[in-house]
Amino acid sequence: MTGPPDDIRGPSLWTSIRRPRRHREEGARAAVIAAISTVAVLGLILWWVLSSEAWPEVQRQFFNPSHFMAAWPAVLGGFWLNIQMFAVAEVLILIAALILAMIRALRGPAFFPLRALVIGFIDLVRGIPIILLILLLGFGVPALQLPGVPNSPLFWGVAALVISYSAYTAEVYRAGIESVHESQRMAGRSLGLTQVQSLRYVTVPQAIRNVIPALLNGFVSLQKDVALVFVLGVREAVREAQIYNARTFNYTAYVAAAVLFLVASVPVARFADWYTERVRRRRQGVGGV
């Protein structure tokens, strides 16, 4: 159970980690091989597509520089709304999902009704396609005209996203909570902490560290799914592109929107990969000298 003496111990799991040193020459050789192989594969695909007889027509319809420039301001303006929706929704999702997961982790018969409610909610939401949830809430709730309830499709579109993603994200947190060893919970309880305190101070902080890669994956997914609210007529990037397309019968605006989504999501995806790799290395670093 005990580790090696202090002087030969690796860096702390919770502080820093040294990356293993790589041999430079080997790295350079690998980079050259990767570059050649990438160019070859991409070139082949490009040649294949461009050799199509319909390519000039497709290029005019989808990759038209003048249409791209013309559509760009409106699509970019719409994309700003996508970013805002994403930011608001993501914060709400992270909080709501954590509350759901913590309720689900409570033990004892007294909490049965709460647990059952949460499980029912998660099952219900995960069973409905997200696009239907957006349509039902976005058109349904405003139609009720309830006093004091917001009736903007934007509000209910984002609400639908928050509800749907909270259910999935709650399951991510739950996996994290279950990955923390039972003895940690026992130690917390033995110190007189209540169930909620023990979750909050002992289990959840460790659980979150374990599931950050999975949460980041959810970020990438939500970044694109916010576009689904276009079905409610909310003028975000895809809707703006659709409006441009309806006016000009040219599809380049959709490509412009796609470029924006790509630019926003690739860095997050790379970061998620980098972070996951770092966590993996850390885990392996500890205990094995």
Add this chain to the structure above:
Amino acid sequence: MTAKVEVRGLVKSYEGKVVLRNVDLEVAPHEVVCLIGSSGSGKSTLLKCINLLVPIDEGDILLDGASITDPMVNPNVVRQKMGIVFQAFNLFPHMTVRQNIILSPAKVHGISKREADQRARELLERFGLAEKIDEYPDRLSGGQQQRVAIMRALATRPELMLFDEVTSALDPELVAEVLNVIRGLKDEGMTMVIATHEMGFARDVADKVCFLDDGVFLETGTPGQIFEAPSEPRTRQFLQRIVDAGRL
């Protein structure tokens, strides 16, 4: 005088397997009781029952003469009066030594952060670990981790300490530093129930030794009686195995 802890007719089973069958135990204030017996004899389970970490099937456990196994009793309040130390330390890996120690005083006992901090500092100085205050547990040796775990339990000023084979996971050369801490607690008059495989230590520190065999207390007595003149054949057999292993 009222017993600090009294266990009456305790029965506990896990998934149909009976671990404790009808156990009685009395621990007087300031008394040190050592539980001995082979692995799986129920020592750990008994300690976890006293700390209310596992529900019991039958019987009653009293703390200062009042039942704590009554369903109306709040287990969190009961646990505030006692500390338990586990075989595997169970320190919180995401917290520094200081944070581990002050968590319960600050969050459960409502002591100000400053006072809790002061308490942690005093404990660490007393046990010679002052320079480790801001280290994370995985930077400490096993013996140091276990001593921090003891301090974490002591920081809440418990009236009763439970030790669950606290040296079993340690390298042999680290055992003494942990046992010395427990000896120090005996000198201060702490009431303790100690499950242990360290027979020399048990003989040395215990006021009363209980030999647990297959879920029952087969024999209870002073260390002299149990170790020098055990009356039960099973006790003699157990001790002989310990002697054969060179551990006594």
